[in-house]
Amino acid sequence: MSDVSIKVILLVLLFVSAGYIFYLRYKNFSLRSTLDDTLHKKAEIGNFLSIFSKNLKTVEEIEDSMNMTARYVADLVGSSSLCIFTMEEDDCLKAAGIAGAFPPLHKSTEYVLTKPRFILESLRREKIKLGDGIIGEVAQSRESLLIEEASADPRVAATGSVIPIETLMAVPMVKEGKLIGVVCAVNSREDGKSFSPEQFSALKFMASQVELAYNIVKVYSNLSKQQRINQELEFAKQLQSSLLPKECPEWGQFSVHAFSKSAKEVSGDFYDFVEVDKDRMLVIIGDACGKGIPACLLMFMARSFIRANIERYSTLNELMRDLNNNLYRDTSAERFITIACCLLNRRENTIEYVRAGHTELLLCMPAHNHKLRKIFTQGTALGLMPGDMVEEFETFTFSFYKDISILLYTDGITEALNKNDEEFGIERLKDNFMSSCEGRSAPQETIEKILRSVDMFVEETPQSDDQTLVVIKHRDNFV
Template sequence: MSDMHFKIVLIILLIIAAGYIFHLRFKNFNLRRLLDDTLHKKAEIGNFLSIFSKNLKTVEEIEDSMNMTARYVADLVGASSLCIFTLEEDGFLKAAGIAGAFPPLHKSTEYVLTKPRFILESLRREKIKVGDGIIGEIAQNRESLLLEDAAEDPRIAATGAVIPIETLMAVPMVKEGKLIGVVCAVNNREDGKPFSPEQFSSLKFMAGQVELAYNIVKVYSTLSKQQRINQELEFAKQLQHSLLPKEFPEWGQFSVHAFSKSAKEVSGDFYDFVEIDKDRLLVIIGDACGKGIPACLLMFMARSFIRANIERYTTLNELMQDLNNNLYRDTSAERFITIACCVLNRKENTIEYVRAGHTELLIFVPSHHHSLRKIFTQGTALGLMPGDMVDEFETFTFSFQKDLSILLYTDGITEALNKNDEEFGMDRLRDNFMASCETRSSPQETIEKMLRSVDMFVEETPQSDDETLVVIKHRENFV
């Protein structure tokens, strides 16, 4: 083979190799984008379910739950107004949930009234025949619609709407081939801008969650009071179980394990592990006020907010401040939650800690004569007070030395009672944790030993509060 021939073959091989590498990178990019989109949608579902489920308590609140659902979806897609139309038993479409000043899209003599309150009342009474108007057509054809410039559409002009309609998107809700209804959003919150393909995609995705919410409402409305309570418990139990981490992370030099035991069917305690980026992992433990369904739902709200928003915060103080504002706005006055967070940075070999009214952090430091340190930073419980009354949440950062062990816990451990009404207490907790650390037990072994100690102490006394432990330890022989 001549040198020229060899060079040509080599060039061809290099071109093929370069093309293959480009293909692999492009494939990897698409997979990463798909993963990010999936995680984002999972966060949206978790947040939606947590907000929706906390409203399912009484018949009156069930009737208002579709309005809450409409408000949430409108916020998510950035719409000025939104209406959820459902197909009723008589075969007509009716407004089941409304957010904002939604304009009538079906011509009617009732709409001569121009005050928004009267328009909305008329809209709730109105029945739309499948096939009539934009909403009826979408229901009949079962095809989504995006009108970037709605003013130019003759169907909009025919409605004679008193509220200007600049842009519109609507999606049919269909389950197993059966029409459930239509979700319609009108006007972008960014004035003058049409709805984007991304907003349209979000509405189509959330239409499935709206359909789920509507079916839950229908089921609840036909249940007896006791059946409804059982349904709430089962729904919350399944949701809580699905959201708890299934695996415990080995994050560089950090080894983590956790355990939670509820006092009732569902728990107000929780723990979670959230990957912030390739170097940082957020470890969370929380304890919602009370027990059972109310505490469980408060826990869902806090967890969903953190998971959906953690990437946009640069400090733990900002995260706690915004979470407090969110909970204060959306919960009743007597509801609150305590939380402690640790950011594990495997690149810098550090831990950053913040607490919001939670129990203190315990650190076992073998290099200081096997001492046990208690870290008690300043920070109030979340949801009790508005943001302007909450001081800054103090953070504490330290390097993660070899053989260091950390304990996070809820007060259900220290306040566990025996038959003499004596608490397990802080001293027993400290002694058990230190003894386990001195024998170089793994995080899982440490938790198992501590739980056995609590069980031996309380004996047959019924558990009175949720109990949760999280242990973080420096991995053995980590290089």
């Protein structure tokens, strides 16, 4: 049993114990029968705890726990039916827990059916405004109500209920000046008798216990939902981790290294290495719009499409066009992804580059007058527009000389902010990359150098976007 469940049960024990103490008081047990009755009630409490804890194990059964609470209070005060109404966010009251065949207590066009179960289904859907009917009046006035002879009361007659109402009592639930709801009991279990002042006092006392039980249920419900979200995030995190390549490849003369760090539990950034055939490997970097699970799912869709279809494409332009059409068809309008790909050909010693709305490729050539070039090719982000509105994805092919180094990155690197809201920027990235190339650093060392520089720049400022780097170097171009 989880810590949350134990805490819930302890709180419920407080609720039940308080109700039990009052139960003994209002029933006015004599000293002669205290022992026998106490043992009997202890058994009832144990049974109640067992039922309550079982009902609170899942979020789906939260409503059942309130129905069980309603049945418990109905038993305690001796009413044939009882309903717990709670305030909703729209300032209306709604039935949260029902015991027995509870009648409608305000005029409604929904209550045209006569079968109790249909009336109860309508009651659960109904929203009661403050001041509307008996329940709305009690909520608005925040004053308890006891109607001993309901047949003579015009408020009861106005309900038009097909379920006979002989006697009624309603109590508002108020905590620290805030209205939580109303507890209403209808008809005594002793046929023909009105609710007594003792029963009315019992319900007024139990209203505070019902409010406590309702808060327990709400807290547990919220915790359970959060736990479920955490489980889903953990699953998505594990799934994403399993999808990232376990090793960085040595592909002929190409040495590749990559690193990705998410800003949240799961990332919209990704990289991948896909072997097309014995000579070619596709290196991919991507950045899905947004963060968290939605971005992660978009990343997963793009990655899966490329891996499943890469072998049937003869050009990177065709691959990008079909990937765009696929994402546009299957995602909402505000979702898109940017991608850059380098097709490494170890037989011809070439690289073919394509870009779909992604950041530019940085090409460093220290032996060629220490030049560092930014390579832009035309191509829009994927998933934004239908295929007939998308222009060709321009590709750029170049020979892979020994002194060439390549850097692919996502904008989480250049847009990393420090405490003064200044961005790390493209110039700092270029300087770090150029310095690493001149020092003939290995791909992994190059990435580590850039990340250290980013960390020093941002200091304690929290990471606001996913960060991914991919470095490709010639095997003869580092120590």
